[in-house]
Amino acid sequence: xxxxxxxxxxxxxxxxxxxxxxxxxxxxxxxxxxxxxxxxxxxxxxxxxxxxxxxxxxxxxxxxxxxxxxxxxxxxxxxxxxxxxxxxxxxxxxxxxxxxxxxxxxxxxxxxxxxxxxxxxxxxxxxxxxxxxxxxxxxxxxxxxxxxxxxxxxxxxxxxxxxxxxxxxxxxxxxxxxxxxxxxxxxxxxxxxxxxxxxxxxxxxxxxxxxxxxxxxxxxxxxxxxxxxxxxxxxxxxxxxxxxxxxxxxxxxxxxxxxxxxxxxxxxxxxxxxxxxxxxxxxxxxxxxxxxxxxxxxxxxxxxxxxxxxxxxxxxxxxxxxxxxxxxxxxxxxxxxxxxxxxxxxxxxxxxxxxxxxxxxxxxxxxxxxxxxxxxxxxxxxxxxxxxxxxxxxxxxxxxxxxxxxxxxxxxxxxxxxxxxxxxxxxxxxxxxxxxxxxxxxxxxxxxxxxxxxxxxxxxxxxxxxxxxxxxxxxx
Numbered sequence: 001x002x003x004x005x006x007x008x009x010x011x012x013x014x015x016x017x018x019x020x021x022x023x024x025x026x027x028x029x030x031x032x033x034x035x036x037x038x039x040x041x042x043x044x045x046x047x048x049x050x051x052x053x054x055x056x057x058x059x060x061x062x063x064x065x066x067x068x069x070x071x072x073x074x075x076x077x078x079x080x081x082x083x084x085x086x087x088x089x090x091x092x093x094x095x096x097x098x099x100x101x102x103x104x105x106x107x108x109x110x111x112x113x114x115x116x117x118x119x120x121x122x123x124x125x126x127x128x129x130x131x132x133x134x135x136x137x138x139x140x141x142x143x144x145x146x147x148x149x150x151x152x153x154x155x156x157x158x159x160x161x162x163x164x165x166x167x168x169x170x171x172x173x174x175x176x177x178x179x180x181x182x183x184x185x186x187x188x189x190x191x192x193x194x195x196x197x198x199x200x201x202x203x204x205x206x207x208x209x210x211x212x213x214x215x216x217x218x219x220x221x222x223x224x225x226x227x228x229x230x231x232x233x234x235x236x237x238x239x240x241x242x243x244x245x246x247x248x249x250x251x252x253x254x255x256x257x258x259x260x261x262x263x264x265x266x267x268x269x270x271x272x273x274x275x276x277x278x279x280x281x282x283x284x285x286x287x288x289x290x291x292x293x294x295x296x297x298x299x300x301x302x303x304x305x306x307x308x309x310x311x312x313x314x315x316x317x318x319x320x321x322x323x324x325x326x327x328x329x330x331x332x333x334x335x336x337x338x339x340x341x342x343x344x345x346x347x348x349x350x351x352x353x354x355x356x357x358x359x360x361x362x363x364x365x366x367x368x369x370x371x372x373x374x375x376x377x378x379x380x381x382x383x384x385x386x387x388x389x390x391x392x393x394x395x396x397x398x399x400x401x402x403x404x405x406x407x408x409x410x411x412x413x414x415x416x417x418x419x420x421x422x423x424x425x426x427x428x429x430x431x432x433x434x435x436x437x438x439x440x441x442x443x444x445x446x447x448x449x450x451x452x453x454x455x456x457x458x459x460x461x462x463x464x465x466x467x468x469x470x471x472x473x474x475x476x
Contacts, residue, residue: 026046187318
């Protein structure tokens with residue numbers, strides 16, 4: 001994804017900019033796309049170097065043919081930024097995944113500049129690659145060896161869970177520093193005034209839900225300025241619906257069907273029950289399967305539940321989370337060793353979550369303490385029905401209030417980073433090499449990179465020829 005949808009790297013950039021102070025700066029490199037958070041976008045010590053990704057309509061069907069071309073294009077673009085645009089760095093922090101070709105290019109750049117290479121392991125590229133291709137695929141095997149090599153030659157590492165650290169120590173001999181994802185300060189519970197302004201801005205997105213819950217006559221009779229959740233005076237409505245929020249990338253690694261089935265079962269449970277308010281499910285995010293699931297949503301017959309999809313501005317997303325009653329997370333890890341950033345954001349807003357179960361989730365979500373964990377749609381329906389009874393009344397829902405207390409006091413990004421990551425960068429230093437040595441290494445690096453591009457193109461040509469021969473053979 002693009003830099004704008006990589007919050008952890010944005011937070012790294014902000015923390016590093018604070019660390020270097022007025023005398024230094026941070027270069028943020030990545031794909032162009034959504035804008036970064038304001039603390040990065042308008043930070044005078046952070047300069048962004050962005051480029052567009054290579055796109056092909058044959059990226060899945062012709063993976064063996066397209067992959068080398070994609071790598072070759074990315075090699076060129078990263079090389080141009082790393083060696084011709086950014087100022088000489090003291091350290092280079094690279095996110096993994098993606099692994100190919102960023103790890104090798106950053107390693108070469110670090111050796112050229114005399115900088116330190118730090119890898120931030122969000123997950124493993126080979127497990128992502130194995131999704132849909134199988135763990136025995138040749139590219140998966142090669143990717144695992146590739147990542148293992150750089151786990152041993154980099155100068156320092158971060159990872160996102162204790163489970164991931166233990167795996168890397170056991171299998172690769174690397175010992176990363178555990179740096180948990182934490183929400184920054186702008187993720188918080190919203191005030192009533194902020195909610196009113198937010199739902200006024202989202203009036204068109206929520207028009208379908210308001211019409212369903214209130215009817216056309218009531219909507220037209222409402223005073224100007226009234227929203228689905230607030231009165232024209234900006235106060236919470238007593239007849240407001242319960243608000244559920246889920247964020248998704250609309251990809252195959254999130255089974256969104258579990259949520260739809262759970263909401264259908266919830267609708268059956270609460271229909272006709274007076275202690276339950278209407279339930280609005282807002283799903284945010286962009287992704288390739290969004291259209292398919294929106295068609296499925298439109299075919300659902302629901303009475304007391306309404307589902308809407310929306311894409312929010314970066315500044316509105318925390319406000320929506322801070323206005324919600326319950327968050328829902330469908331993230332499952334390809335490695336079973338990373339944690340969902342969306343739950344971190346929800347906890348930052350004081351929002352309890354119902355999360356689908358997978359390995360190591362207990363490092364973040366403790367069932368019955370700060371959230372609920374489910375495996376099947378009927379379990380999700382049971383949990384939501386338990387947490388939504390009387391949720392919008394003055395009395396509230398006792399179980400949900402207990403979960404909110406469990407979320408309260410969730411640690412923030414900056415103190416977490418200062419305690420765990422700050423000392424790593426402070427201890428790294430920089431190798432002392434002369435400008436002449438840098439120039440020599442630079443020329444050598446360009447030769448190596450050109451050879452890598454040539455190798456990728458040769459592989460592409462080889463695969464293409466093999467495919468043509470296979471087609472000719474079949475035709476005969």
